[in-house]
Amino acid sequence: MTSLSTSDRQMLDVMRFDGAQSVSELCDRLEVTATAVRQRLSRLTAAGLVDRQSERHGRGRPVHKYQLTQQGHDAIGDNFTDFARALWSEVQAIADAGVRNAVIEGVASRLVTMYSDQVHGETTRDRLQSLSDLFQRRGIPFVVDEHSNKPRLKIVGCPYPKLNEDGSGICELEQKVFSALAQTRL
Numbered sequence: 001m002t003s004l005s006t007s008d009r010q011m012l013d014v015m016r017f018d019g020a021q022s023v024s025e026l027c028d029r030l031e032v033t034a035t036a037v038r039q040r041l042s043r044l045t046a047a048g049l050v051d052r053q054s055e056r057h058g059r060g061r062p063v064h065k066y067q068l069t070q071q072g073h074d075a076i077g078d079n080f081t082d083f084a085r086a087l088w089s090e091v092q093a094i095a096d097a098g099v100r101n102a103v104i105e106g107v108a109s110r111l112v113t114m115y116s117d118q119v120h121g122e123t124t125r126d127r128l129q130s131l132s133d134l135f136q137r138r139g140i141p142f143v144v145d146e147h148s149n150k151p152r153l154k155i156v157g158c159p160y161p162k163l164n165e166d167g168s169g170i171c172e173l174e175q176k177v178f179s180a181l182a183q184t185r186l
Contacts, residue, residue: 003139004075007032011040012049012068012076020053020065041066049075081162088163088170104169108176119181125151127182153178 004012007030014029015021021029026037044050049072054062068076091107094100118134121127125144128151132142145154155174163170 007036008040008044009076011037012044012072015050015066015068016073016076020067022063022065026066044072048072085162092169104173105176108173108180111177112180115177115181124182128153131178131181153182 011026011030014026018025018029023034023037023041026041027034030037041050041052045052045066048069050066051069052064052066054064056062091100091103094103115134119127119130121130125146128144131153132144135142141155143154145152
């Protein structure tokens with residue numbers, strides 16, 4: 001699921017801040033019907049963002065509570081644009097070019113480490129397709145262009161549009177990350 005509706009995001013936010021919730025608790029918090037809550041939960045569970053746990057308190061039927069999965073936390077926690085812009089501005093403001101480049105190399109290396117276990121394939125084309133699929137799932141449009149001598153990763157939309165507004169070198173950082181993940185020079 002690359003994008004969440006406002007109502008889905010609102011439900012996920014309730015679970016993020018208040019923890020596991022039953023259908024009736026979600027109805028009260030969101031002021032919607034049980035049917036609406038169940039439909040959203042079904043969709044969010046199928047997307048892997050929410051899972052259900054059963055709690056039994058004495059005799060009778062168990063109470064089902066819904067909570068965010070790690071994937072759910074990741075999906076709603078990607079609101080770091082202001083922080084990333086400020087941090088990138090500070091990196092770019094480092095006066096010593098050697099130190100600045102070392103920081104950028106470190107960031108690139110960290111990103112490669114974070115994503116490397118998610119990129120697979122024997123051939124360059126397979127790795128590029130795996131990389132494209134990874135970023136498609138993260139809402140960043142990539143395609144593998146096979147119209148040249150060798151397959152190339154084509155970015156359909158900038159992954160960091162706000163960071164790239166001043167032409168500050170974020171594209172070079174992404175190039176290093178994607179090349180390392182694809183295990184080829186792009």
